[in-house]
Amino acid sequence: MSENAGPQASPGPQQAYLFADPAAHSLSPRMHRAAFAWAGLDGAYEARRVTADELPQAVAGLRHTGVLGANLSLPHKESVVALLDDLTPAAQSIRAVNTVVHREGRLTGDNTDAxxxxxxxxxxxxxxxxxxxxxxxxxxxxxxxxxxxxxxxxxxxxxxxxxxxxxxxxxxxxxxxxxxxxxxxxxxxxxxxxxxxxxxxxxxxxxxxxxxxxxxxxxxxxxxxxxxxxxxxxxxxxxxxxxxxxxxxxxxxxGLGMLAHQARLAFAAWTGRDVPVEVFLSALEDGGGAA
Ligand SMILES: NC(=O)c1ccc[n+]([C@@H]2O[C@H](COP(=O)([O-])OP(=O)(O)OC[C@H]3O[C@@H](n4cnc5c(N)ncnc54)[C@H](OP(=O)(O)O)[C@@H]3O)[C@@H](O)[C@H]2O)c1
Incomplete structure (x- = not known):
């Protein structure tokens, strides 16, 4: 996705992303789309295949207006740390970030897996x-x-x-x-x-x-x-x-319960809305793939 490696400024719905490689079989889009719908928010979640070389550009794009943040999966959870402004205590202790939260141009790394x-x-x-x-x-x-x-x-x-x-x-x-x-x-x-x-x-x-x-x-x-x-x-x-x-x-x-709860906590960090875990679990039903 080189020419399109980072999110672009967007006046439309609030955006969240997954950056991973591979990303195609992720279950995260279906969980977060269900959460946006349940919460009545105009939001979108997109899984993007981002290579290690493309990660800096992709993360820089998260600073745009309208971007809530992103999830990180393999192989980026550790390498993303150097690209962020600060870390929550959990992310700092674990030295791995699965959720980036964007607020007014600043990026905070969190770990909702724990x-x-x-x-x-x-x-x-x-x-x-x-x-x-x-x-x-x-x-x-x-x-x-x-x-x-x-x-x-x-x-x-x-x-x-x-x-x-x-x-x-x-x-x-x-x-x-x-x-x-x-x-x-x-x-x-x-x-x-x-x-x-x-x-x-x-x-x-x-x-x-x-x-x-x-x-x-x-x-x-x-x-x-x-x-x-x-x-x-x-x-x-x-x-x-x-x-x-x-x-x-x-x-x-x-690990389905953990998968649903880490998504619930990431969604809450982005939007301030605590959507019931059942919404995430039902979105996972019949699914196959990875976070
Ligand atoms: N449910 C959830 O929400 C959730 C969240 C995060 C991760 N996970 C899952 O957790 C697992 C680990 O993720 P990770 O990010 O830590 O991966 P990772 O950094 O690649 O680490 C993989 C670990 O598994 C070991 N391993 C791999 N194949 C093995 C085998 N055949 N026998 C014994 N040990 C083996 C490796 O041992 P060596 O050191 O010897 O290579 C290494 O310690 C993945 O399956 C991932 O999908 C689930």
């Missing part, structure tokens, strides 16, 4: 602050949001990633400035599974791959009683991790 996940966990009945351990699978941007969320309510977080060095790096980012925080990179045998009340799959293992799992040959029955497995992946609707957890009698949820 509070979206927190709300989805609460909706799934996760009893926060029960003193349970949390295992985060993965060490990318989604895992950073998961660690941030986990630390809101629990003290012990283990990061288990295919590439251990990335888990070490992630854990050090939290513990270096705050040595009292218990975020540890771990291999499977180092984790006291009977103390673990929450597993969050923040890896992309299982995405569009019903037989793939980041936790093969794992006995979910060893988890703390009442444990929850939350898979950020939502396609397929029941991933292998979820299937195996349920077979062992452990509750498991997919």
């Amino acid at each position: 509070p979206g996940l927190a709300q989805a966990l609460s909706d799934a009945g996760y009893p926060w602050s029960q003193g349970a351990g949390v295992v985060v699978l993965g060490a990318g941007g989604a895992a950073r949001a998961a660690v941030y969320t986990a630390l809101r309510g629990e003290q012990n977080v283990w990061v288990l990633n295919r590439t251990r060095a990335r888990a070490e790096e992630l854990a050090a980012d939290w513990t270096a400035p705050n040595p009292e925080i218990q975020v540890r990179a771990a291999d499977r045998h180092e984790i006291p599974w009977s103390e673990v009340g929450l597993i969050i799959n923040a890896s992309s293992a299982g995405l569009n791959a019903p037989d793939e799992t980041p936790l093969a040959e794992f006995d979910f029955g060893t988890l703390r009683p009442g444990a929850l497995v939350y898979d950020m992946v939502y396609k397929p609707a029941e991933t292998r991790v979820m299937r195996e957890a349920r077979a062992a009698g452990v509750r498991a949820e997919n």
Whole structure:
């Protein structure tokens, strides 16, 4: 989209965008269009394929009158930070931005993945602050949001990633400035599974791959009683991790709730309107694709 990489000044409806590469299969347009309609606002949401080279121009275009802001997805959540005027505390801690809010020419980076996940966990009945351990699978941007969320309510977080060095790096980012925080990179045998009340799959293992799992040959029955497995992946609707957890009698949820809540929170940041999450969830029904 080179000749058209950034939004243009527009006197018409208020505009919001998704910048991602690829962007074609995103579910975000249908969620935000449903929200504009529910709120009775004259707004439009467009998913644009923006390459890494095109990102600066696309972000500069967000400063135009009539532009509410944008969502960022792979591969831009971290690189966009340098192009913004300021960050919310959540985006600063996570070092990743999924929502840019435009106000009078200034661009603020926010991260609604983390509070979206927190709300989805609460909706799934996760009893926060029960003193349970949390295992985060993965060490990318989604895992950073998961660690941030986990630390809101629990003290012990283990990061288990295919590439251990990335888990070490992630854990050090939290513990270096705050040595009292218990975020540890771990291999499977180092984790006291009977103390673990929450597993969050923040890896992309299982995405569009019903037989793939980041936790093969794992006995979910060893988890703390009442444990929850939350898979950020939502396609397929029941991933292998979820299937195996349920077979062992452990509750498991997919990432649709998080997807809907992160969109709800982004929409509220842009428009000031808190549209019920059900509006976003119904827009996702029968959908297939990515945020
Ligand atoms: N539900 C939602 O609203 C929501 C929001 C954000 C993200 N997500 C999902 O979260 C997932 C991760 O996103 P991200 O942005 O953090 O991606 P990312 O930065 O690319 O990180 C991917 C992570 O997954 C690991 N991984 C990939 N394939 C694997 C496999 N076959 N087995 C084990 N580990 C594997 C990688 O391990 P290595 O370090 O070893 O490469 C890495 O830690 C994606 O599926 C994304 O769709 C969902």
